[in-house]
Amino acid sequence: MCQVEEDYRGEMERAAVPSVSKKCVKCKEAPAALVIRAGDAYCRLCFKDFFTHKFKAVLGKNRIIFPGEKVLLAVSGGPSSCSMLRQVQEGLSQKANKKLRFVPGIAFIDEGAAIGQSVEERQRTVAELQAVFEATGFPFFILPLEQVLDLPASVVATNPAPSEQPAGAYKAAVDRFVETDGSSFPTPQEPKETLLPHVQQSHTLMLQQLLGSVKTLTAREELLNTLRQHLLVHTARTEGYRKLMLGDSCTRLAVKLLTSISLGRGAQLAQDTGFSDSRYGDVILVRPMRDYSAKEVAYYNHLFTVPCVVVPGVDTKTVEKASIQRLTESFVTKLQTDFPSTVSTIYRTSEKLQTACRKRSGGDGCERCLLCVCSLDTAVEEASAFQATLISDQLSGSKRGGAAETLRPKPGRPESPAPTAQCCSSAEGRGCGTPGSDAGCCSSAEATRNNTSAEPVVLQLCTDCQRHVDSGSPPSVHPVRGSEEAKEVSDERGDQ
Structure with a gap:
């Protein structure tokens, strides 16, 4: 048995702690400037080569971006x-060892209206980012978030994807690029003087009304992410970009994976966190930064003075329990501190996921959500968690439960008749719900009007996106814009 008086300190061996005083693990000569993981100490130059090689390797391994293609960078x-x-920028420079072969453009979405910033504050942020964009020499687009209210309904439709490329098409395109030295491919245009476009005050108020109708910060962040993605995809389509490059890091995707599971988006994980996302058909979303942790990105930006502009978001200065996203981020980062393989383990799990979509009746392709354009996950059995949630909401008397029977009608079950006794909104019930009254029950009329406008939309939404409609936002303001355009998009999908 161990004794309190015994001293074991002399016999215990002290574990070697990685230190920057060691030599670089790659060149074995220069002193280490940073330690990424236990035993991975790099000098400044070797870390830069490691960082650059990882970016080019992930693009070369997947072979999605062909030489000469236009790629829009979401910054x-x-x-x-x-x-x-x-x-x-460095991969396209003349002194690059293995040059990148695509034509880039930059898109920035100004979300100042979502957090209540003044016009002067928004102009100041745009001016700082414009200086960064102009230094690259790439064309760039400044997009106020209010523009999402003017997007056509076709932005949530899946356009036909380009024809399937043969197996050797990528190698042939690379050889052709090398032979012509890139002269036959388009070159980046000169950047133009661009400031924040003029935004009508009514559009700003309408956007704030939409975001204000969402009751929780969790749903508001999800809705903002969807609106942002719609605007980026529409810009890529109108400007002729075939690929949309996102800057999600490994840490961010690990948080997003756990958050999506908590929000009921398990069926969409492969599209939300994978390297490529082809839900829109003609525009493919690419995530080349998914192999980098937040620590690696922070080290690289600090050592090589990468300019960044701090832009506040809707979750800035909120407590960690303010939303599911914030709580998950706090959980993952704290766990990563004690267990350095936490993020990589979660991230590797996302690589193995695939989406099993529900086939559209009478046509090819999958049935997709009208808001996030992911595969629908609402066609489930009776004994499922989704049906249990609907029944629970119905019994608790929530707004979503009121439409539960409309969303999932049971065969052979007659509809319940409208109340004819006393109106639920009138204490005396005079002139409402009484025999011979032309008006009928006001609550029944209101429910009919709400179901008429919301039913075609809700039937085409996934489990997570339904909470945006349930939040009570008016159909004229909501991104899916009511039943008329919802039916139009549904008809377009049926014809494809």
């Missing part, structure tokens, strides 16, 4: 997206 001003912009 938010944060560390990861700015680091991605620096990698593309």
Whole structure:
């Protein structure tokens, strides 16, 4: 038995702690400047080569971006997206060892209206980012978030994807690029003077009304992410870009994976966290930064002075329990501190996921959500968690439960008649719900009007996106814009 008086300190061996005083693990000569993981100490130059090689390797391994293609970079001003912009800038320079072969453009979405910033504050942020974009020499687009209210209904439709490329098409395109030295491919245009476009005050108020109708910060962040993605995809389509490059890091995707599971988006994980996302058909979303942790990105930006612009979001200065996204981020980062393989383990899990979509009746392709354009996950059995949630909401008397029977009608079950006794909104019930009254029950009329406008939309939404409609936002303001355009998009999908 161990004794309190015994001293074991002399016999215990002290574990070697990685230190920057060691030599670089790659060149074995220069002193280490940073330690990424236990035993991975790099000098400054070797870390830069390691960082650059990883970016080019992930693009070369997947072979999605063909030589000469136009690629739109979604830059938010944060560390990861700015680091991605620096990698593309250096990869296209003349002194690059293995040059990148695509034609880049930059898109920035100004979300100042979502957090209540003044016009002067928004102009100041745009001016800082414009200076960064102009230094790259790439064309760029400044997009106010209010523009999402003017997008056509076709933005949530899946356009036909380009014809399937043969197996050797990528190698043939590379050989052709090398032979012509890239002279036959389009070159980046000169950047133009661009400031924040003029935004009508009514559009700003309408956007704030939409976001204000969402009751929780969790749903508001999900809705903002969907609106942002719609605007980026529409810009890529109208400007002729075939690929949309996002700056999601490994840490961010690990948080997103756990958050999506918590929000009921398990069926969409492969599209939300994978390297490529082809849900829109003609525009493919690419995530080349998914192999980098937040620590690696922070080290690279600090050592090589990558300019970043701090842009506040809807979750800035909120407590960790304010939303599911914030709580998950706090959980993952704290766990990563004690267990350094946490993020990589979660990230590797996402690589093995695939989406099993429900086939559209009478046509090819999958049935997709009208808001996030992912495969629908609402066609489930009676004894399922989704049906249990609907029944629970119905019994608790929530708004979503009121439409539960409409969403999932049971065969052979007659509809319940409208109340004819006393109106639920009138204490005396005079002139409402009484025999011979032309008006009928006001609550029944209101429910009919709400179901008429919401039913075609809700039937085409996935489990997670239904909470945006349930939040009570008016159909004229909501991104899916009511039943008329919902039916139009549904008809377009049926014809494809």
